[in-house]
Amino acid sequence: GAGVSQSPSNKVTEKGKDVELRCDPISGHTALYWYRQSLGQGLEFLIYFQGNSAPDKSGLPSDRFSAERTGGSVSTLTIQRTQQEDSAVYLCASSLSPGDGNTIYFGEGSWLTVV
């Protein structure tokens, strides 16, 4: 596709359930980022994938969060045993090369509500 695609766009889940959020980056973009944004807050870095290098997981808030990127393309962010504080917009972004802010594009986000 022409842009970064995320699914689902909206997800309401019960506390304690697991959720999977998907990101399909722009074709050819080697870097992929996951951020979290709570209502009215800034972007909170979660995880960063760059090519075949080991991902930078330093932003994951707890071991309930994990992410993988298959074949250097599609990425899945998994949240296990969801809590109400996990409610936020989860934004995926990709860039042509590492840290290239000129070519970074964001998806529309996955709005997660934990009830």
Added chain:
Amino acid sequence: QKEVEQNSGPLSVPEGAIASLNCTYSDRVSQSFFWYRQYSGKSPELIMSIYSNGDKEDGRFTAQLNKASQYVSLLIRDSQPSDSATYLCAVRNAGNMLTFGGGTRLMVKP
């Protein structure tokens, strides 16, 4: 100390005035700096990038960089109500990763 810091605001300016948005960063070796605009409920979009000390102008926007002071700013001249949004500063660190500030909410009042 956060790597990239911004005043959360809101910064309120009257229409036609100059809006000044500021950002400080902690990694001295950072070389690339970016400003993004995020409308409510939307994703961030790039406004400007700056790499060298001094000013860079693009239309009504001017980015200013002072590496010695670890400070980057964005000036918006002739502010319009349509400029009302959250402005995010981002810095490319030594690990080639973009780190975002918390954003400053700008309100331009007619």
